[in-house]
Amino acid sequence: MIDQLEVCPDHLAHCAGSSYPGFFVDLHPTVFENQMRQNYMASVYITHALIKRMKDISVPYSRRIMLTSSVLSALPLVGYNAYSPSKAAVRALADGLRQECILYGIEVSIFLPATILSPGYEEENRLKPSLVLEMEKSDKAQTCETVAYYCMKGLDHGDFVITNNFVGDIMKNHSRTSSPHDNPILEFLYCMLTFFVWPIVRAQLDYDVYKYALKHRLRTAIPSQSNSFITVFLTSIQLCIFYYLIPTLVSNPCVTLLKSFPLWFLLQTIQTYFQRPRVCFSFTNVIRSIGTMCLGTFVIAFVLFAFGAPLVSKFQLSFLCAATLSVLTIYPLSFFFQSDYMRWGQFLAFKQFKALGSLQYRAWGPIIGAWLGAIPIPLDWDRPWQAWPITIVVGSFIGHLVATIIGELLQ
Numbered sequence: 028m029i030d031q032l033e034v035c036p037d038h039l040a041h042c043a044g045s046s047y048p049g050f051f052v053d054l055h056p057t058v059f060e061n062q063m064r065q066n067y068m069a070s071v072y073i074t075h076a077l078i079k080r081m082k083d084i085s086v087p088y089s090r091r092i093m094l095t096s097s098v099l100s101a102l103p104l105v106g107y108n109a110y111s112p113s114k115a116a117v118r119a120l121a122d123g124l125r126q127e128c129i130l131y132g133i134e135v136s137i138f139l140p141a142t143i144l145s146p147g148y149e150e151e152n153r154l155k156p157s158l159v160l161e162m163e164k165s166d167k168a169q170t171c172e173t174v175a176y177y178c179m180k181g182l183d184h185g186d187f188v189i190t191n192n193f194v195g196d197i198m199k200n201h202s203r204t205s206s207p208h209d210n211p212i213l214e215f216l217y218c219m220l221t222f223f224v225w226p227i228v229r230a231q232l233d234y235d236v237y238k239y240a241l242k243h244r245l246r247t248a249i250p251s252q253s254n255s256f257i258t259v260f261l262t263s264i265q266l267c268i269f270y271y272l273i274p275t276l277v278s279n280p281c282v283t284l285l286k287s288f289p290l291w292f293l294l295q296t297i298q299t300y301f302q303r304p305r306v307c308f309s310f311t312n313v314i315r316s317i318g319t320m321c322l323g324t325f326v327i328a329f330v331l332f333a334f335g336a337p338l339v340s341k342f343q344l345s346f347l348c349a350a351t352l353s354v355l356t357i358y359p360l361s362f363f364f365q366s367d368y369m370r371w372g373q374f375l376a377f378k379q380f381k382a383l384g385s386l387q388y389r390a391w392g393p394i395i396g397a398w399l400g401a402i403p404i405p406l407d408w409d410r411p412w413q414a415w416p417i418t419i420v421v422g423s424f425i426g427h428l429v430a431t432i433i434g435e436l437l438q
Contacts, residue, residue, distance in 0.1 A: 040093045043095075045066070046151050048107055066117060067116040071120065078133065091134040097141075098141045101118075101199055105162070107159075119204070137188055141166070144168045144170050161239075196217055255385075257298075262427060264294070265424070268290065273412075284344070312365075319357060319366075322357075325349075327353055363386065388430040388431065389434055396429070398422070404418055
């Protein structure tokens with residue numbers, strides 16, 4: 028068709044294509060073939076025909092070819108495993124053509140649009156699984172006119188990779204291949220931002236998929252194996268720091284427990300990150316686990332008072348002791364159990380060893396250690412370290428280390 032034109036076009040904006048969402052296993056193999064034909068091969072056919080004609084014509088002005096990929100080529104999501112690879116192929120094609128077309132004085136750009144409000148988008152929503160719709164609920168779709176404005180703006184700037192929203196700007200730099208930089212300073216800042224932010228966003232997206240799988244009984248909630256070296260190393264570091272704080276704990280237990288609590292919380296968060304499946308570690312889950320830890324503090328404090336802890340004279344000390352025990356036991360467990368009361372009951376009944384692995388031992392260690400640590404308190408040795416609740420806290424940290432080592436060896 029291009030060969031039949033009287034005048035060879037100087038510019039090409041190719042945006043034809045389609046998306047057929049669905050779970051990978053639910054799609055017929057012909058869907059993948061059709062997506063490659065409609066998205067990738069369609070780009071190949073028209074650019075091949077046009078470049079073949081343009082290369083024999085020398086002009087004193089710039090000519091440009093713009094191919095349309097998708098932000099999903101840089102941010103593949105569940106439900107788009109037929110669409111994303113075909114658009115990633117288009118982006119790779121543009122990367123290669125950009126260099127080859129230097130031979131003919133032709134500039135090449137690639138457009139990575141996000142969601143566009145169109146009849147095709149409405150058809151996609153009809154086919155999307157509920158999981159995909161849920162994950163996209165915060166995505167702000169743009170009108171065709173808005174998307175065209177950003178596209179032309181990028182072309183006017185001479186950009187190679189053009190996007191139409193902030194997510195596209197972020198992801199094009201996070202997944203940059205051999206593409207040239209259009210704004211090196213700004214894109215460097217984007218890369219630094221994604222280095223720190225993207226792991227959190229990815230964990231949240233993975234966790235959404237994980238929750239969907241549990242809700243629809245597609246898999247069982249079995250944690251992955253922890254990193255034994257890091258788990259034991261962090262626990263050892265924790266005990267070493269605590270050993271250093273023992274003199275101040277004896278002389279001023281209230282202030283020591285209060286000031287050291289954020290440190291235990293940070294170490295437990297890092298340790299839990301390696302212990303738990305990373306798909307369950309998200310900002311939302313951390314907030315929820317903090318709430319569970321606070322509730323657990325009150326429960327442990329009630330148990331301590333029931334067993335004779337000072338309620339009036341040393342209430343603050345008893346409460347700080349309960350908070351320390353809670354961050355060592357309740358906090359890491361809450362990432363796994365969340366608000367499933369039945370599984371919390373199974374933990375108390377020693378029925379979660381198979382699912383929890385070494386985490387089960389690490390949670391019971393401080394409890395047993397605290398119980399053993401209470402033995403010296405009533406003895407008439409008249410030592411400063413026998414004061415409430417020093418030996419209980421010491422016992423909980425020792426029990427935590429011992430239980431961690433045993434758990435990792437038995438895992």
